[in-house]
Amino acid sequence: MNIPADLRYQTSHEWVRLEGDVITVGITDHAQEELTDVVFVELPAVGRTVDPGDPTAVVESVKAASDIYAPVGGEVIEANPEVEADPSLVNTDPYGKGWIFKLKVKNAADVEGLMDAAAYQAHIS
Amino acid sequence: MSELKSSPLESAHQSLGARLVPFAGWNMPVQYSSILDEHRAVRTDAGVFDISHMGQFLVDGSGAAAWLNRMFTNNVTKLDPGQGQYSLMLNENGGVIDDLIVYRTGPESFFIVVNASKIDEDLAWMEKHIPGDVQLRNESDRWAGMAVQGPHAATVFAKALHGETLPLRNGIMTTPAGAIVCRTGYTGEDGFEFFCPADDGVTWWNTFVNAGAAPCGLGARDTLRLEMCYPLNGNDLSPERTPIEAGLGFFCDLGKDEFIGREVLAKQKAEGPDLRLAAIRYTDKGAPPRAHYPVLDADGNETGELCSGALSPSLMTGIAMAYLPAALAKPGTKLQIDVRGRRFPAEVVKKPFYKRS
Numbered sequence: 001m002n003i004p005a006d007l008r009y010q011t012s013h014e015w016v017r018l019e020g021d022v023i024t025v026g027i028t029d030h031a032q033e034e035l036t037d038v039v040f041v042e043l044p045a046v047g048r049t050v051d052p053g054d055p056t057a058v059v060e061s062v063k064a065a066s067d068i069y070a071p072v073g074g075e076v077i078e079a080n081p082e083v084e085a086d087p088s089l090v091n092t093d094p095y096g097k098g099w100i101f102k103l104k105v106k107n108a109a110d111v112e113g114l115m116d117a118a119a120y121q122a123h124i125s
Numbered sequence: 126m127s128e129l130k131s132s133p134l135e136s137a138h139q140s141l142g143a144r145l146v147p148f149a150g151w152n153m154p155v156q157y158s159s160i161l162d163e164h165r166a167v168r169t170d171a172g173v174f175d176i177s178h179m180g181q182f183l184v185d186g187s188g189a190a191a192w193l194n195r196m197f198t199n200n201v202t203k204l205d206p207g208q209g210q211y212s213l214m215l216n217e218n219g220g221v222i223d224d225l226i227v228y229r230t231g232p233e234s235f236f237i238v239v240n241a242s243k244i245d246e247d248l249a250w251m252e253k254h255i256p257g258d259v260q261l262r263n264e265s266d267r268w269a270g271m272a273v274q275g276p277h278a279a280t281v282f283a284k285a286l287h288g289e290t291l292p293l294r295n296g297i298m299t300t301p302a303g304a305i306v307c308r309t310g311y312t313g314e315d316g317f318e319f320f321c322p323a324d325d326g327v328t329w330w331n332t333f334v335n336a337g338a339a340p341c342g343l344g345a346r347d348t349l350r351l352e353m354c355y356p357l358n359g360n361d362l363s364p365e366r367t368p369i370e371a372g373l374g375f376f377c378d379l380g381k382d383e384f385i386g387r388e389v390l391a392k393q394k395a396e397g398p399d400l401r402l403a404a405i406r407y408t409d410k411g412a413p414p415r416a417h418y419p420v421l422d423a424d425g426n427e428t429g430e431l432c433s434g435a436l437s438p439s440l441m442t443g444i445a446m447a448y449l450p451a452a453l454a455k456p457g458t459k460l461q462i463d464v465r466g467r468r469f470p471a472e473v474v475k476k477p478f479y480k481r482s
Contacts, residue, residue, distance in 0.1 A: 037161045039436045040412050042465070058465070060413050062160040062436055063344050 001124070002029040004095055008071070008111055009120035015095060016071045018111045025071060026099040027059060027090060030124050035061040038090040043079035044101055050074060052110070057100050059090060072110035074103035132177040133269040133323040137330045141340050148343055149242035151178040156342040163345035164438040167312050171275035173330065173338035174346050178241035180265040181320065182248075185234035188258035193235060195384050196254060197227060198368060198377040204229035209295045209307060211376050213368050214247065219389030220364035221371070223247050224356065226309055228297040236297060236305065238318070240358050254385075268305075269326025273338050274316035274349075282306075282317060284336035285329075291317060304329070311346065313353035313479060348435050351444060352479035354404050360416055360433045361402060361446055369393040370448060371402045372476065401454035404476045405431070407443035411462070411469030414445040419463040428453055431462065437478060443469065444478045 003009075008016040013031035017024040032038065042058035050056050055067035056076070079101045083089050090098040105111065115123065129152040132138070138145060143154035154175060156163060166172045184193060193201045199212035209228035213221055223243040228236045239247050244265055255261055273281050282291050292298045292308045299305055304321040321329050334340060347357070356362045356371055368377050369390050379391050405420070414434030422428050434445035445462065453460070456475045461468040 036156065037159050039161075042412055042467075058412070060436075062348065062413070062438070063155065065412070065415070 001121075002095070003117045003121050005117045007095070008114035008116060009123075010069065010071050010114060011123055012069050014068055014071055016111060016114055018105075018108060021105055021108050022077065022102055023071065023074070023105055023111060024099050024102050025056075025068070026094055027068065028120070029094050032091045032094045032098070035059065035064075035066065036091070037061050038087045041083045041087045041090065041100065043081075043084055044076045046076050046079060048076045050076065050103065059087075059100070068100060070103065071114055072103070072105050072107070074105040076101055077104045078102040130178070132175050133326040134175045134177055134271075134330050137327045138175065138340075143340070143342060146343075149178055149240070151241060153178060154340075154342040156344045157340045160342070160344035160348065161438045163339060163341040164348050166339035167275045167314055167341060167345065167349055168439055169276065171273060171277040171281050171316075171338045172341035172345070173281075173333045174272040174274070174341050174343075175330070176270040176272050176318065177268070177323070177326065179270055180239040180241060180244035180247065180263070181268050181270075182237040182239065182251075183234070183262045183264055184237060184259060185231070186259040187233055188256050189233050189235055192254075192256055192259045193227060194381060196251060197225075198384060198386070198390070199227070200378040200381045201227055201229065201235070202381075206231050207292065207296050207298065209297050209309060213373065213376060214250065215367070215384075215386030215390075216250075216364055217385060218364075219367040219369075219386035219393070221358065221362040221366060221368060222250055222364065224358055224362055224373075226307070228307060230297060230299075238307075242359055267323060268320040269323045269329070270318065270320045271326075271330060271333060272310055272312075272316060272318045273333055274310045274312040274314045275338070276314060277337065278314065278316035281333055281336045281338045285332045311355055312349040313355075313477065313481070314349075348438050351433055351435050351446070352437050352439055352477065354446065354476040354478065356402070356446075357433060366400070366402075366448065367393060367398070370398045370400050397451060399451060400448045401451050402432075402446055403449045403454040403473045404478060405445045405447060405460060405462070405471050406440075406474045406478060407462070408470045408472055411443050412464040412467070414443045414462050414464070414469075414471075418445075420447045420449065421461040421463060421468065422453060423459040423461070425461065425468075428460075434462075439479050443471070445471075449473070
């Protein structure tokens with residue numbers, strides 16, 4: 001199971017990469033393995049403001065639709081058109097080309113409150 | 126909630142790493158590796174499904190054929206021993222209690238395979254109507270069941286059952302070892318359904334897998350059947366809907382003697398039903414349609430809800446079924462499917478969605 005040490009995580013299986021005051025959000029390797037066969041990704045509108053815990057995107061497998069939650073508050077500044085065109089990128093490259101959206105966060109310190117890799121590892125084992 | 130039943134094949138599923146989920150009161154494999162891969166294995170090669178949850182009834186006696194003809198919509202007197210047919214059991218209003226396959230195993234004996242979720246309801250209804258010259262036995266717990274499906278299913282059969290001959294389409298036979306082989310399925314591909322004593326189930330499962338059938342779960346079973354527009358009871362069939370509305374009139378013999386629900390069916394057939402089960406296909410990319418999503422007409426008026434829906438792994442587009450007013454259920458009618466407030470364009474198409482090339 002790939003859990004990069006430099007990322008933060010949510011219990012709902014999103015990963016978060018902080019760069020300046022922007023975070024990139026995707027779903028973890030564990031989550032994509034549980035979902036299998038991602039066939040559709042619904043992206044948020046750029047410019048939308050979200051609060052922590054808001055359903056912000058939807059990842060769908062053949063069997064089910066799963067909400068992707070905003071880890072912290074902020075504004076959507078980018079959504080990945082590549083996963084909309086080829087949803088299987090979420091399966092094949094969950095931490096790379098399979099990223100889903102970017103937020104300009106209100107307060108970068110909020111990201112510190114998320115789980116680190118060790119805590120996420122404990123959460124899923 | 127009552128405890129989940131375990132399939133006699135559960136240990137085989139666990140050693141294959143299957144994901145087990147509750148279905149119709151049973152803990153059943155939804156997938157092993159990938160629903161898309163399993164679906165494609167059945168369309169191009171061969172797959173094997175655990176169908177041990179399904180129910181098996183034995184009916185025999187001098188009045189068996191006449192009684193089943195009163196209970197079911199299709200005409201069992203057209204069956205010679207060794208033949209089977211798809212049929213429906215209705216309530217007094219013509220609504221569907223269950224859809225099933227009835228096989229004639231002898232002049233006065235029948236083998237019936239019913240839906241797992243309806244075993245108790247079916248039995249109660251049948252026992253309520255059974256005459257003295259017929260015996261009905263529920264053998265559902267005795268049998269393990271497997272469906273081997275796909276263009277190479279006959280090859281799997283030949284490897285697994287040396288020297289035996291597959292029955293003809295819709296046929297049934299018993300092997301010397303006491304297993305039952307039916308040339309039927311729920312995928313639109315060639316194949317057979319195989320029932321053996323529960324204790325022999327794991328051995329037979331492994332035999333079919335080793336003979337080349339890919340283990341397939343209920344996820345692929347659902348997408349395969351939906352591509353063929355085969356109804357799933359509980360989704361597409363219900364006590365409030367008739368087989369005429371569901372487009373299953375072919376399996377209702379209105380010319381035979383009286384059967385339960387006949388008058389309602391005859392009236393609907395003569396007048397045309399108000400509602401029809403329509404096949405709906407996305408005309409563009411979109412979020413996979415799923416049961417209960419609202420269906421809107423071209424002007425945006427809500428006209429019903431989906432009873433089944435999926436991304437079709439063969440067509441890689443959204444497919445669904447819904448009961449629509451008859452005027453809207455015609456192929457070519459433009460519709461929209463509402464997914465979480467977003468509307469995706471779709472149209473009514475001819476059944477089935479998928480045709481073997």
